[in-house]
Amino acid sequence: AATEGGVSLARIASIRDAEATRFREARPKSEAAFGNGVEGFLDGVPMHWMNDWPTPFPIVVEKARDATITDIDGNKLADFCLGDTGSMFGHSPAPVAKAIRRQARRGLTYMLPSEDVLSLGELLVARFGLPYWQIATTASDANRFALRVARAVTDRPKILVFNGCYHGAVDETMVRLSDGKPINRPGLAGEFRDLTQNTKIVEFNDLPALEAALADGDVACVITEPVLTNCCMVLPEPGFHEGLRAITRRHGTLLLIDETHTISTGPGGYTRKYDLEPDLFVLGKPVAGGVPASVWGMSAELSRRYDAYNLRREPGHSGMGTTLSANPLQFAAMRAVLEEVMTEENYAHMEKLAGRLAKGLEDSIARHELAWHVQRVGARVEFICAPGPLKNGGDAEGAHASGLEAAIHVALVNRGVLIAPFHNMMLISPVTTKKQVDKLIAAFGDIAKALVA
Ligand code: PMP
Numbered sequence: 001a002a003t004e005g006g007v008s009l010a011r012i013a014s015i016r017d018a019e020a021t022r023f024r025e026a027r028p029k030s031e032a033a034f035g036n037g038v039e040g041f042l043d044g045v046p047m048h049w050m051n052d053w054p055t056p057f058p059i060v061v062e063k064a065r066d067a068t069i070t071d072i073d074g075n076k077l078a079d080f081c082l083g084d085t086g087s088m089f090g091h092s093p094a095p096v097a098k099a100i101r102r103q104a105r106r107g108l109t110y111m112l113p114s115e116d117v118l119s120l121g122e123l124l125v126a127r128f129g130l131p132y133w134q135i136a137t138t139a140s141d142a143n144r145f146a147l148r149v150a151r152a153v154t155d156r157p158k159i160l161v162f163n164g165c166y167h168g169a170v171d172e173t174m175v176r177l178s179d180g181k182p183i184n185r186p187g188l189a190g191e192f193r194d195l196t197q198n199t200k201i202v203e204f205n206d207l208p209a210l211e212a213a214l215a216d217g218d219v220a221c222v223i224t225e226p227v228l229t230n231c232c233m234v235l236p237e238p239g240f241h242e243g244l245r246a247i248t249r250r251h252g253t254l255l256l257i258d259e260t261h262t263i264s265t266g267p268g269g270y271t272r273k274y275d276l277e278p279d280l281f282v283l284g285k286p287v288a289g290g291v292p293a294s295v296w297g298m299s300a301e302l303s304r305r306y307d308a309y310n311l312r313r314e315p316g317h318s319g320m321g322t323t324l325s326a327n328p329l330q331f332a333a334m335r336a337v338l339e340e341v342m343t344e345e346n347y348a349h350m351e352k353l354a355g356r357l358a359k360g361l362e363d364s365i366a367r368h369e370l371a372w373h374v375q376r377v378g379a380r381v382e383f384i385c386a387p388g389p390l391k392n393g394g395d396a397e398g399a400h401a402s403g404l405e406a407a408i409h410v411a412l413v414n415r416g417v418l419i420a421p422f423h424n425m426m427l428i429s430p431v432t433t434k435k436q437v438d439k440l441i442a443a444f445g446d447i448a449k450a451l452v453a
Contacts, residue, residue, distance in 0.1 A: 004385070004401040004402075004403055004404040005370070005371075005372060005385030005386060005401040005404045005405075006370055006371050006372075006385075007404055007451045007452070009403070011451060011453075012403050012404050012407050012451070013403075015407045015411065015447075015450060015451065016403070016406065016407040016410065019407060019410040019411045019414055020055075020056050020410060022414045023055055023056055023410055023413060023414055024056055026073060026075055026414070027057075027059075027060075027071065027073045027075065028073065029060075029072050029073045030057065030059070030060040030071060030072055030073050031056075031057060033060060033072070034057050034058060034060050035056075035057045036057075045058065052421060052422070053409075053421045054405075054406035054407075054409045054410050054421060055409075055410055055413060056410075059071050059077070059413070059418070060072045062074075064079065064087070064091035064092070065091055065092065066090050066091060066429075066431035066432075067079050067080075067082065067090055067091070067429050067431050067432040067433070067436060068091075068436075069091075069418060075416075076416065077413065077416055077417060077418040078416060078417050078418070078432075078436035078439055078440060079091070079418050080417065080418060080419045080420070080425075080426035080427055080428070080432075080436075080440060081418050081419055081420040081421070081425070081426075081427070082427045082429055083285075083290065084285075084420050084421075084425075085260065085261055085263075085264075085285040085286055085427065086285045086286055086290050087286065087289075087290050087429070088263070088264065088285070088286040088379070088427050088429055089286055089289055089337065089341045089342070089346070089429055089430055089431075090429040090430055090431035090432075091290070092289075092290065093289050093336075093337070093340075093341050093430075093431075095289075095336040095337075095339070095340035095341055096288070096289030096290065096291070096333050096336045096337060096341065098336065099332040099333050099335065099336035100291065100329065100332065100333060102332060103328055103329050103331075103332040103333075104329075106328065107328060108327065108328065108329050109323075109324055109327035109328065109329065110327070110328065111323065111327075113326075113328075113331075114328040114331055114332075116328065116331035116332050116335050117331055119335055119339075120135075120331055120334060120335050120338070121133065123335065123338040123339065124295060124297065124338070127267065127268055127272075127338060127342075128268055128269065128271065128272065128281055128283075128297055129268070129271070129272060130278075130281050130297035130298060130299055131297075131298075131299070131300050131303070132297060132298050132299075132300070132302075132303045133295055133296070133297045133298075134295070134296050134297075134326075135293060135294070135295055135325060135326040135330060135331075135334075136284075136293075136294045136295070136296065136321075136322065136325045136326075137292050137293060137294060137322055137324055137325045137330075138168060138169075138284055138292060138294055139167070139168050139258070139260040139282060139283070139284020139285055139294045140167070140168025140169040140170055140284070141168075141294060141322060141325070142282045142283075142284055142294040142295065142296040143167045143168055143170045143173070143223065143256070143258060143282050143296075144170050144320075145296060145320040145321070146221075146223075146256050146280040146282055146296045146298075147159055147170070147172065147220075147221055147223065147256065148318075148319060148320055149280070149298065149302070149306055149320075150220040150221035150254045150256065150279070150280060151220040151221070152306065152309045152313070153220075153254075153302060153305040153306050153308075153309050154220040154221070154252065154253070154254060156217070156218050156219060156220040156253075157198050157218060157220070158198050158199065158200055158218050158219045158220060159172055159173070159198070159199055159200070159219065159220055159221050159222070159223060160199070160200040160201065160202065160210070160213055160214065160219045160221070160222045160223075160253070161173050161175060161199060161200075161201050161222075161223055161224070162201070162202065162203065162204040162224050162228065162392070162393060163176060163177040163201055163202070163203050163204065163392060163393035163394055164176075164204065164228055164230070164231030164234070164392065164393020164394070164396050164397065165223070165224065165225070165228065165230065165231075165393065166230035166231075167223055167225075167258050167260075167282075168260075168284070171191070171193075171195065172195060172198060172199050173199065173223060174188055174191070174195055175195050175196055175199045175201045176201070176393075177201055177202075177203065177393070177394060182196040182199070182200070182201045183196065184196065200213045200219060203391075203392035203393060203394055204224070204228055204234055204236070204240075204391075204392040204393055205234070205236065205237045205240050205391050205392050206392065207239075207240065207243040207244070207247060210222075210243075210244065210247055211247050214247060214248065214250075214251035214253050215251065217251060217252065219251070219253045220253065220254060221253060221254040221255070221256050221279075221280070222244065222248055222253055222254070222255050222256065223256040223258060224244070224255075224256070224257065224258065225257075225258050225259075225260075225261060225262055226241065226257055226259070226262050226265075226269075226270035226271065226274070226276060227261075227262050227270065227377045228392075228393060228396065229261040229262065229377065229380060229382070229425070230261070230423075231393045231396035231397065231400075231423075232375070232382055232384045232390060232396045232399055232400065232423050232424070233375035233376075233377065233380075233382040233384065233390070233396075233425075234375075234389075234390045234391065234392060234393065234395070234396055235375060235377070235389060237391070241274060241276055245276070245277055254279040254280060254302065255277075255278045255279050255280070256278060256279065256280040256281070256282065257269075257270075257271055257276055257278035257280070257281050257282070258282045258283075259271060259281060259282065259283045260282065260283055260284045260285050260294075261285075261377075261380065262377055262378075262380075263283055263286065263287075264350070264354075264377055264378040264379040264380035264427065265377055265378040265379075266347050266351075266378060267342045267343065267344060267347055269283065270377065278299075279298065279299050279301075279302045280296065280297070280298050280299075280302065281296065281297045281298075282294065282295070282296045283295050283296075286337070287334055287337060288330050288333035288334040288337055289333050289334075289336065289337045289341060290333075291329055291330055291333035291334075292330075293330040293333065293334055295334075341430070346430035347378070347379070347430075349428075349430055350378065350379035350428045350429065350430060350432070351378060351379065353379075353428045353432055353434060353437050354376055354378060354379045354380070354381050354428045355376070356434070356437055356441075357381050357426060357428065357437045357440060357441065358374050358376045358381050360437070360438070360440075360441030360444075360445075361374045361381070361383050361441065361444055362374050364441065364444055364445040364448050365383070365448065367445070367448075368445075368448040368449060368451075368452045369452070370385075370448060370451075370452065371386070371387045372384060372385045372386065372387070373386070373387060373388035373389065375388065375389065375390075379427055379428040379429070380425060380426075380427055381425070381426045381427075381428070382423065382424055382425050382426070383424045383426075383444075384396075384399050384424065385399070385401040385404055385405065385424075386398070386399035386401070400423070404451075405423070405424055407451075408424070408444075408447055408451075409421065409424075411443075411447045411450075412440070412443050412444070412447065415439075415442075415443035415446065415447075416439060416443070417436075417439060417440045417443050419440075426440065
């Protein structure tokens with residue numbers, strides 16, 4: 001019989017139906033309000049991703065505190081999605097809420113610096129090790145601007161991405177490998193350009209392919225997460241990062257490390273923990289505790305090259321920056337995060353509970369003899385409904401079990417636990433409790449048992 005992740009499709013369908021009914025029954029108010037979408041919004045939601053959750057309709061949030069979400073029907077969820085990382089340090093961390101209150105009395109945006117900037121520059125340099133920073137509003141924007149600088153200084157048109165990557169709404173990264181050939185990522189709306197003209201793509205962990213792709217000398221920059229976290233989870237093999245850095249240097253190609261998700265590793269991200277040496281560094285999502293903000297930094301050498309480029313650049317708009325970027329609310333919130341939230345103590349708590357979660361899930365998988373596996377990068381844990389480890393994005397695509405995963409996600413919600421949609425990501429925040437972790441482990445075990453019954 002047909003299966004997904006080793007579970008029969010019939011079994012998955014029956015569990016999915018039963019769990020959908022149970023979800024609805026617990027949410028009469030939400031269903032009346034949002035069951036058919038909301039008037040005035042395209043497709044009934046303010047952002048179309050909200051329709052992509054596997055639940056019959058979106059969970060309508062009344063409030064979120066620490067790592068708990070309460071919906072308008074009064075259901076409480078232990079939140080392991082945490083806004084898909086935007087609230088990775090918990091919902092409204094106290095120091096951030098305080099900074100927001102302080103700044104609210106002083107104006108929210110003025111296209112000018114405030115005194116918080118004086119501390120912020122020092123904090124960013126000390127924390128991430130690069131000497132020059134800019135503030136933007138989303139990780140997507142930060143990546144776009146950083147890539148522009150890379151093309152400017154190298155005077156090269158192309159970038160290189162790894163198959164399975166995600167760096168936000170950055171057009172030039174929307175490329176995939178299909179049977180070994182580069183193609184535009186399937187599904188892109190309104191994209192008429194052939195993005196493969198200026199974007200090369202190879203598999204993660206494939207240094208010979210990288211070497212070959214950079215040999216022409218036309219690639220400005222390699223952009224990558226240190227661990228691929230957007231196609232399940234793919235860890236770098238031993239020596240991969242050393243090879244990546246050596247090969248990019250050899251071919252005059254810059255290296256952009258996007259830490260937006262791998263900041264789960266530690267207060268300085270994966271870069272600091274493993275001594276990576278990027279030319280450009282991007283961090284978005286949680287860096288201001290949920291206030292939209294991102295940062296991008298560059299090395300001293302790159303800044304010198306960019307200065308030189310600017311002297312020869314035609315005068316005019318750089319194509320970078322946005323009006324609301326680097327506003328005083330971002331400064332205040334980001335300062336609070338760097339000073340009081342992204343602390344060693346908080347990360348120690350996150351690391352410990354993430355280890356507990358990974359082990360609990362692994363035990364369940366073994367107990368139910370499922371051919372699945374668990375991966376982890378610091379506070380970020382992923383279960384994958386296929387054997388592992390995965391070597392690259394191509395493998396990861398093959399490991400995706402969307403129907404099965406959707407059934408599991410809804411079943412988890414019905415047991416009081418929320419994990420990220422699209423794949424199986426779970427984040428531990430500084431305010432996540434052991435009790436919440438054990439609840440997730442127990443719920444997962446319960447569902448695994450039902451799946452194999
Ligand atoms: N970089 C990475 C690694 C991401 O995972 C994401 C979002 N998932 C982004 C960039 C884009 O972030 P945003 O949607 O906040 O712009």
